[in-house]
Amino acid sequence: MSREATPFDGHSVSAATRSFLSERHGLLIGGQWRPSLSGATLDSHDPATELHLATVASGGAADIDMAVTAAHRAFTGPWSRLKARERAGLLVRLARLLERDAEMFTELEILDNGMPRFIAGLTVSNCVEMFDYYASAILRIEGVTTTPPPHVTADAEALTYTLREPVGVVGLIVPWNVPVSTLTLKLAPALAAGCTVVVKPAEETPLSAIALGRLIQEAGFPDGVVNIVNGPGESAGAALSTHALIDKISFTGSTEVGRKIVQAAAGNLKKVSLELGGKSPVVVMPDADLELAGSGVSMATFFLQGQNCMAGTRIFAHASIHDELVARLEAFTGFFTLGHGLDPANNFGPLIGGAHAGRVLGHVDRALNDGATLVTGGAKLDRPGHFVPPTILTDVRTDMAVFRDEIFGPVMAIHRFETEDLEQIAAMANDSVYGLSGSVWTRSLSTAHKLVSRIRSGQVSINCHGAIATNIPFGGYKQSGWGREFGREGLDAYLETKAVTARL
Template identity: 50%
Template sequence: MDTIALDSRLRHAGGFLGRRSGMLIDGKLVQAVSGKTFPVYNPATGTVIANVPEGDKADVDLAVAAARRAFDDGVWAKVGPSARGKMLWKLADLIERDLEELAELESIDNGKPYAVAKVADLPLAVDMFRYMAGWATKITGSTLPLSLPGEYLSYTVREPVGVVGQIIPWNFPLLMACWKLAPALAAGCTVVLKAAEQTPMSALRLGELFQEAGFPPGVVNILTGFGETAGAAIAAHPDVDKVAFTGSTEVGKLIVQAAAGNLKKVSLELGGKSPAIILPDADLDLAISGAANAIFFNHGQCCCAGSRLYAHKSVYDKVVSGVADIASKIKVGPGLDPSTEMGPLVSDEQFSRVTSYIEDGRRSGAHVAVGGNRVGNLGYFVAPTVLEKTTPDMKVIREEIFGPVVCATPFDDNDLDAIAKRANDTIYGLAASVWTANGGTAHKLASRIRSGTVWINCHNVFDASLPFGGYKQSGWGREMGAEVFHNYTEVKAVTAAL
């Protein structure tokens, strides 16, 4: 048994970390059928903070059976839309009540600064449940005028898709769970959710809050385990009607293959290599700070991070110098340290991935303007890094690094089609930002960029009402907003001869 090491700076989450937490299956907190557990690490120190159940196929079978009963036997269907909305709102109240505890769990589990989790991740999670609570009573169909001879009444209804398997990533553990759970439950689906093995703690605590909020048994099931076992079992399960996945494009393709058995519906929010484009007329102070935030927010572990920085040659040197200066001043440290601005990467594996990309960039001819090194000898810290002299054929430009590494490239075109061609030169299409003082230019360029989100004079702006998802290999479908209900409902057409 690993020794549990709790940070002395914990003020709210120590009690939860100190007890044996369980997975939520059929309304009960349980251990894995196998009895196995696995350790969870604090990425700031590499020490074990908890041991959690190692769920696998047997546990998935139990969870799916519970979700199937709750859906098919009408337990959840008999809870009307208004009552569903009230339950979602109550859960939001409970998350808000325990905001400090959950923020600490995110910090010690994922590595992100506690202050950031407290003012960003948690409020957005609360807002997601409240926003979707309002939608529970507003998922409607329409009446349709038919053109064929005769008299008919035709209408459509939107019905819940059924049992939904959800697999979430480690970069925003609680927020991603809320992005998935809230709309699925508002639509009337039942859910089996698997937390990322690197960051399961806030999901397990969320399971306790679902119990407290009074959700019927089987409606929400939350598992911990590994992607190769529990995740694969969810994706392939014949009684799962739909799978929603957020993670890498490589794993997303495996999800699609696994889902083919019963042709379950699939939505995917995958990788990105998002461009931040700074035009010569941009407010440079705004653009420089915005470009830095675009890549260094959440340690660069963000699917829409502005990891490709394109600046017009007339402002390129000033932009790179400014971003590098910001990077050099970012305070890197443990997430629970109040002075920390950037925490560690989530795991040793991610640390090795990011540092190997930096070294590959060096070997390929990129110049490290700032950073490029490990910070300290403990934990998984990488200095915020700016790479210059990057070219379109380099791996650091072509592939998603998922760390605090930005690749800067000048351009000398004033033609918007040429600029957009650079931005679109990627297999991904998740997000982009455009920095300019000319509103017309901004919107013209936004129309040419093939991505699910284009920010103008901002980056990393999220709201429960904004649909989020990608073009090309950045995924299928959209999270949030009204668009998300296409993921969790089926449309039925009803026609009656009069």
């Protein structure tokens, strides 16, 4: 793909990306791109430069209603008549188109979200894999035969079996931190199951969803199977959550908003999947490999600038290794190069916006007032963009807000502990309303597996952190959510089970 110079902080982007950004961007409803009924728009900005990228249509309740109606019409019409192999073929075709346009999608994620190029490239590649994975899973959607009920077989033969059927029309509400990846991990299994969807992207990062909508049309999906309505959460998102023709909502975002969605879904008792907040414990034991932990624990916290739900920002460091670990963690921050993600030399991008950066740094200030010690970072860089460097705090008590609240930024809070009693350590790790991820760092397999079995999180890793993949189910305990995404469980979330008994 040819490249030409653009004004994005002195870096170049592909001609395809530049062309995409220059166009008008509407809502995808019933196979047509159209402005919002109100005429409202929202702007996308590059968080690394604060420059304007694009203007997109901003929908509200009336647009959502049109999109849901289109999705319902498609579900009961052409989409329901497609054979399983035809659905699989469409997903494979979409995977190939995304593979073809991977450079543009990578650049859109960098520009819209601020993520470094190596992360953006990985997420786009993973999206291709997810469409392929769930395309193959379509042909493995199958029921079972079982013993018929006795009252039917008392005087006759009978057959009992189950069918797996799509839930129906699904609303997908997507966050801003990994936009195209989070959309795909919901969209691919929903389409594989035979559902139709209405997508509500985050208003901060609308671009990759629009680009994916164009590929969905190019792949040949029937009109109305996928609808995309950008807009604010309080209007478009709320309307989607309450709509009577929506059979299921899948939401990724904050626990606070998750509660509102549960309340909104009560009207027609629609099904709800939630992947919510986290404050993941990272337990470093006395016998840990500190060279490995120095880099691994740093990445657990600072990957994607800490703007990920499974970030390991709550560090439990045993007193015997605390000082050496802190020294290694501080030294490792030199690995990070802050700057625009379009430059492959940079591996640490900006936060999503100025207000969010202010909230993150507000947590740091409160922690320092409460007695924590700043090791490094702690202040916004004096340059364009919303850059907050890796920040490490020690002398953090477990009752401090910085150790209990999800900050969603590059802030590592370290608590020194002295006990080697695994029950006590697990109790400290579990002292949180969240339970999404976590990790244990030790050379002892016995210690590792005992702690893993005691930590109440949907995912716990040993000598690594955040080990997710398309085939591995991911989700939370407690207030970190309901249900699982990825893997077979991710497909099951969009399927109903129907039991059938036939008297022969």
